Amino acid sequence: MDKILEKLFNDIEIAKDDIIGVLDHIWDNPELGYREWKTHAYLKQKYEELGLSVSEVGDIPGFFVDIDTGRPGPKIAVFGEMDGLKIPSHPECDKTTGAVHACGHHTQCASVYGVARGLVDSEVLSALNGSVRLFAVPCEELVSGEFYENLKRDGKIKFYGGKKEFIRKGLLDDVDMAIMIHGGAKGFGLNKGCNGSINKKYVFTGKTAHVAGARNSKNALSAAMLAMNAANALRERFTDGDLMRYYATVVPDSEAPGNIPAKVTVVAGVRALTTKTLEKVNEWVDLAYAGAAISSGCDLTIDNEVGYYPRIEDKNLQEVFLETARYLYKDEDIYVDLPAAAGCTDMGDVSMLMPVCHAFVGDGGPAGHSAEFKVVDKYLKGVVAAKLQAGVIYALLKDGAVRAKKVKENYVPTFKDKEDYLAKTEKLSFKGDAVKYNEDGTITVTIR
Numbered sequence: 001m002d003k004i005l006e007k008l009f010n011d012i013e014i015a016k017d018d019i020i021g022v023l024d025h026i027w028d029n030p031e032l033g034y035r036e037w038k039t040h041a042y043l044k045q046k047y048e049e050l051g052l053s054v055s056e057v058g059d060i061p062g063f064f065v066d067i068d069t070g071r072p073g074p075k076i077a078v079f080g081e082m083d084g085l086k087i088p089s090h091p092e093c094d095k096t097t098g099a100v101h102a103c104g105h106h107t108q109c110a111s112v113y114g115v116a117r118g119l120v121d122s123e124v125l126s127a128l129n130g131s132v133r134l135f136a137v138p139c140e141e142l143v144s145g146e147f148y149e150n151l152k153r154d155g156k157i158k159f160y161g162g163k164k165e166f167i168r169k170g171l172l173d174d175v176d177m178a179i180m181i182h183g184g185a186k187g188f189g190l191n192k193g194c195n196g197s198i199n200k201k202y203v204f205t206g207k208t209a210h211v212a213g214a215r216n217s218k219n220a221l222s223a224a225m226l227a228m229n230a231a232n233a234l235r236e237r238f239t240d241g242d243l244m245r246y247y248a249t250v251v252p253d254s255e256a257p258g259n260i261p262a263k264v265t266v267v268a269g270v271r272a273l274t275t276k277t278l279e280k281v282n283e284w285v286d287l288a289y290a291g292a293a294i295s296s297g298c299d300l301t302i303d304n305e306v307g308y309y310p311r312i313e314d315k316n317l318q319e320v321f322l323e324t325a326r327y328l329y330k331d332e333d334i335y336v337d338l339p340a341a342a343g344c345t346d347m348g349d350v351s352m353l354m355p356v357c358h359a360f361v362g363d364g365g366p367a368g369h370s371a372e373f374k375v376v377d378k379y380l381k382g383v384v385a386a387k388l389q390a391g392v393i394y395a396l397l398k399d400g401a402v403r404a405k406k407v408k409e410n411y412v413p414t415f416k417d418k419e420d421y422l423a424k425t426e427k428l429s430f431k432g433d434a435v436k437y438n439e440d441g442t443i444t445v446t447i448r
């Protein structure tokens with residue numbers, strides 16, 4: 001290990017009580033997505049105490065802090081997610097909101113703050129080129145409900161997903177690559193990416209009648225059940241490697257129990273490991289629903305919205321992470337090439353535009369998203385994770401940023417640029433009537 005890297009790790013080690021203090025504070029004050037104002041204010045103050053200036057987003061929580069070497073070179077983003085999950089059965093949740101950091105995002109905020117503690121040292125910075133942008137980002141978990149619909153209606157957001165929103169607002173326009181560390185099962189881990197998702201809402205409209213004389217009715221619930229079975233049968237058209245997922249819930253209507261249901265809403269979603277497969281499963285499930293509506297004579301409206309895109313891991317960035325992890329972990333605690341995950345993250349959206357590595361640090365504790373979740377090793381998830389990220393930045397930006405430049409040169413984006421990303425996302429988010437019964441007896445199906 002060279003002397004400067006040793007100093008960087010040592011500076012973070014010296015700050016360990018401060019870093020764990022941040023971790024504890026945010027655990028004790030959990031907030032839900034796009035409501036992380038207390039976390040925002042607390043972290044802002046912590047960064048300002050280091051003499052760093054904070055650029056706030058404004059109408060939603062979140063900010064970034066730039067640490068610039070003053071020499072030209074790539075800009076590396078590091079993300080710390082601020083949102084908790086709503087799990088009212090968790091013993092340590094906020095009793096009013098049910099919020100708890102059951103996905104461990106509080107450890108991310110602490111470890112990214114730890115990166116700042118290491119990098120503010122002038123000796124470390126003077127060995128580097130380029131710059132670092134530390135993000136406190138809101139709302140990674142999937143959310144729904146009136147509060148969020150209002151944020152959209154008021155024009156404060158367009159997307160559920162803080163990183164998506166930060167992309168849209170231009171906060172990543174001059175960023176060249178992005179890294180982060182999420183809580184994992186155990187040791188240090190790198191996996192093969194994760195699924196993308198499209199959230200879907202179908203409304204079947206039929207014709208009600210009393211069950212006793214239902215000959216001319218159009219049963220919207222029968223149509224919905226047919227649709228769900230038809231979509232279920234699509235699973236066999238995909239391989240295991242596609243990681244295809246389809247899920248749906250019927251939202252009950254309010255018709256009288258003795259009546260044929262005339263309106264049924266199905267809230268559904270699809271997932272897959274590549275954007276191509278995601279588009280395919282999205283199209284086929286929509287066709288299955290349209291076919292079921294037609295067979296029951298019902299109308300169908302579709303409301304699709306891209307959740308998150310698949311996360312593509314950058315091999316060169318993973319290599320740098322792995323090299324850095326070898327300074328901090330024993331070989332038996334390092335897990336590479338872990339299988340791709342069926343879960344989703346808006347880090348996927350970032351990976352569509354720039355090289356990304358979303359590494360994992362685990363402490364062997366209870367699973368995330370459970371009512372039992374807690375961090376059992378704060379040092380690992382706060383301090384070691386800070387050293388890992390700072391070490392990766394150091395490796396990328398030292399020697400004239402030669403490694404970062406290599407990462408940049410070898411990257412092939414899925415979307416040309418932000419505009420292309422926004423336009424294609426809009427196109428995939430079809431909303432409208434899917435079935436039209438024409439006067440001449442033909443039927444028109446529209447799904448995009």
Ligand SMILES: [Zn+2]
Nearest residue numbers: 103141368369
């Ligand atoms: Zn989560």
Ligand SMILES: [Zn+2]
Nearest residue numbers: 103105140182
């Ligand atoms: Zn998470």
